[in-house]
Amino acid sequence: MSFVEIRGFGKAYGATPVFADVELDVAEGEMCILLGPSGCGKTTLLRAVAGLARPDRGRLVIAGRDVTAASPEARGVAMVFQHYALFPNMTVRQNLAFGLQQKRLPRARIAEKVDAALALMELAPRADARPAELSGGQKQRVALARALVLEPRLLLLDEPLSALDAQIRKRLRDELKRLQRETGFTAILVTHDQEEALVLGDQVAVMNAGRIVQAGPAREVYDRPATRFVAGFIGDFNLLEPDAVRRVFGEQADHAWAIHPEAIDLLPTAAEHGGLTAEASVIDVRIHGPVLRYLVSANGTELKVDVLNRSSIAARCPGDTVRLRLDRAQVREVA
Amino acid sequence: MPEPSGSLADRLLIGVVSLLLLLPVLAVVVSALATDWYSGLVPSGLTLQWFARVLAEPAFQAALARSLFVAAGSVVLQVLVTVPAILVAHCYLPWLDRWMERLMVLPYALPQVVLVVGLLGLYAGGPLPLTGTPWILLLGYLPLAFPLLYLPMKNNLRALRVQELLDAGHLLGAGDLVIARRVILPCVAPGLAVGLSMVFALSFAEFVFANLLVGGNFQTLAVYLFGQRTKIGQVTAVIVVIYFAAMWLSTLAALSMLRRRPI
């Protein structure tokens, strides 16, 4: 039995369904990522888990207790909102203390817990600032601290990093992972950033149009996309229809092929090889930090190919002719 | 107030405009202090005797007390009725909020006499016979004062993501009332302070309703002033100065409330 069990969740606003038949299991101490395009119902699903929106159908169990009808504060759930939702009239310290005060904890106990949370999130120097005086990353940390200080059984995070610029985003992402390792909280995190999903997720659930189309360990979702949509959304696949497969590799295929850009090798034309091969010409090269991304054209079909950016490898230029090599085992057939 | 900009022409313009705006006020103040000011550019002497005389007048004292009562009562009524109504409409009933926005100017679009006739009809008999009592004034000022509170409060409310604040509060274990008291109200305090000081000023100085709805039964300062208009000029000047002082004090009170709660 999982720590969080979502069974047959469904919700509609009027005639338009927002999500339907959602089934999701999250193990204790696991970080589950909800990944999906804008408007697919991620926020609404999260709000339903928190008890802020009532699902029309379905059951929710947290820590062995059916909380489908429980009020938000009775679920032991905390949430970090997309726009932080900090109380603008209160200082950082007051924001963190608010939830503990509602629990009627003794004053000294509250101060103790707040101080610990401030220290954990490295917010102590800004403890008496108001949200308007904080940077985006600091606000984000306050929102996280306000949620964690209640020691929730389940932490919900709605695109916690999306409002931040790339640098801080990466740093906070690592910090979040570290916090989870240290405190061991169970979390469901919403994002539409596939890299974030893969880095943070123990489990990744891909959503589309109100349904979970695939859920599983991050590695598995990345390696074995179940549908064309997942392949398109995660990992930047090359998607080849059966007739393109025939033209490029001369193979007969029943379904479309999804091929990771890093699964294809670029070889000199004369090299020895096994596996599937094709002639191609380089259209473009881009440096993506540690990898070089080639755009090549093989028999009229464009393919993305990633190669490790090592100085020992001579870069090829647009117009060069190359040989593509592909291990048949790297190919995923998607319906 | 915007910073006066560097250019000499700008400063000159601001100086002239300020002078034009201040001149009548100064004239009234000087007039209230003048021994007499029938001929010449300046009065022949200054005295506090008019102040002493007006302040000692029992009819004046009673009118001042009545006006203060109406102004304070109006503020209390707005806090009890209008403020919760605006908050509830903003947080839970967007359709009502839209109607409030549309209908708010109505009391200003109609001639005041029409409103007076309507109010007299409404409160003549029925469940609330209030004609001739000060209560009809308080209720009459309710719609007049509504936009004075609505506009500045909405300004503050629009800057908040109220739904998210409510959600966040609920998850932290607070009910709507606790969130309203500890988060939403403090956040709209600046607008509330401005609105209430305007409500105070309006109810303190309003004449048409006061004269036509209660008139002689409950003579407010404005009605008393109107009665004094044919008497000595310095007396009316003194009353007007007292008006200014009251407005100024209520504005100061509002501003100090703003300073106390920086957001």
Ligand SMILES: Nc1ncnc2c1ncn2[C@@H]1O[C@H](COP(=O)(O)OP(=O)(O)OP(=O)(O)O)[C@@H](O)[C@H]1O
């Ligand atoms: N209160 C509501 N009333 C009506 N429709 C709603 C309401 N809330 C959300 N929706 C609709 O439900 C759908 C899903 O919204 P939701 O906010 O859950 O999307 P999301 O996946 O979080 O998107 P994003 O990534 O942009 O935040 C949208 O089409 C939205 O228009």
Ligand SMILES: [Mg+2]
């Ligand atoms: Mg969302």
